[in-house]
Amino acid sequence: MNFTERLRDVQRNRTSLLCVGLDTDRGKLPASLRAYEDPIFEFNRRIIEATHDLVCAYKINLAFYEVTGEHGWRTVHRTLSVIPKEIVTIGDAKRGDIGNSSAMYAQALAQDYGFTASTVNPYMGFDSVEPFLARPEQGAFILAVTSNPGARDFQYAKIDGRPLYERVIKKARAWNRSKNIGLVVGATRPKEMHTIRQMVPDMPILIPGIGAQGGDLKAAVRYGCDRNGELGIINASRSVIFSSSGDDFAEAARAAAVKLRDEINQYRDTYF
């Protein structure tokens, strides 16, 4: 089963397009977790326990783990080990290097950690992305239009009248022989999302930028999904996991995730 089918399956089985981003900032953990040997893991474990029936995916932003130094690797590993197997796991690493180096990153993310999918930066072109495509059942989300202000610096540069990100998408489409490529398109870009979904009717789109970044949820669902109201993956990180800073953080995260999943599903009912 290729990655696209796998994603579709889990979204149907769970009636959810929600992805919870485990951007677990160690500076924001409740004080009561400090006693644990690995507070970040303990936080993640409880968030996963409280939300796993509500999501199609978890996204782990590696930046938040690398910054913890020596124990980051183990924390990621332990976190992945408590996520039910059916759920898609996205290693949000935004890697990309020359072929032989990218092969090492792909091995670290897809084989050693065992993420179902990774995010990849397209700037260095095909041989930097290729190692992430080796297994049809594992996916690569290529950065197209990102949610941050800096996206304007290069992604919108006009090539023959069309923005650079459209060239990235056209290449991604051409490289997608195993149906395991997806795109990253920020929820802060609703108009672009509309055009992009028309360019790639059957490709998964990972949509960050809801919540703290102020993205447009309705447009993300309406334009980010395929014709069946699927294959859009709506990510929320801070707005879910740090919904409460107290000891009720897991219950609060669950409440925020239920609310978001249901809101997404209402928009799906409206538009599909």
Add this chain to the structure above:
Amino acid sequence: MNFTERLRDVQRNRTSLLCVGLDTDRGKLPASLRAYEDPIFEFNRRIIEATHDLVCAYKINLAFYEVTGEHGWRTVHRTLSVIPKEIVTIGDAKRGDIGNSSAMYAQALAQDYGFTASTVNPYMGFDSVEPFLARPEQGAFILAVTSNPGARDFQYAKIDGRPLYERVIKKARAWNRSKNIGLVVGATRPKEMHTIRQMVPDMPILIPGIGAQGGDLKAAVRYGCDRNGELGIINASRSVIFSSSGDDFAEAARAAAVKLRDEINQYRDTYF
């Protein structure tokens, strides 16, 4: 002292533009190192011992360490601890993410590891690069034209008649208030190097692609250096560190490094 001055100083003091890339592929280590608790560190330690008087910089490609899993972080740390303080250390990580995530990567590379400089991917724009510029004495090498075949996919796309990488360079120039930005330009791109050096007469250029990738050393020196024959950093990885696969690997690496440093200096004498 800003990063550019710091680099110039070490290149003058050592009469060397050579950077040795510690792309230490664990599959290529001599069998005799297997008995060590951390064979990659032991290999690096001996390479550094044998070459530190010949280089201005060491470049550590994080991909080769992340692929080793749990111990990668410690191996990088230990390797950095045996590099003499004057020598520039480059964390070749090619990171880039939205502002708050990029800040974590910058902290991991520049503060926790303590690299003198890091490589950064420009695709996500200014807020993804900014955290790497916070300390004038620490540098950020922004990917401009890379040495790999995939560079053609996007970096050469024409915007108003000029390639995307030139837009990246113009932005890098505008962002360079603290004189701590450099560029990455592959040695496989001699013509582009020539144009680029005219665009940035005073900016460090990190030049990979010599050796295994077949880059043009003469052109790298001639066009990669500033008007004083400085600020080009010529990187060689595999062709130096894996010069011999036997127990004489350190001596062989030294011999390869001496040869390369001298060849570079001969071209400097010719052109500057």
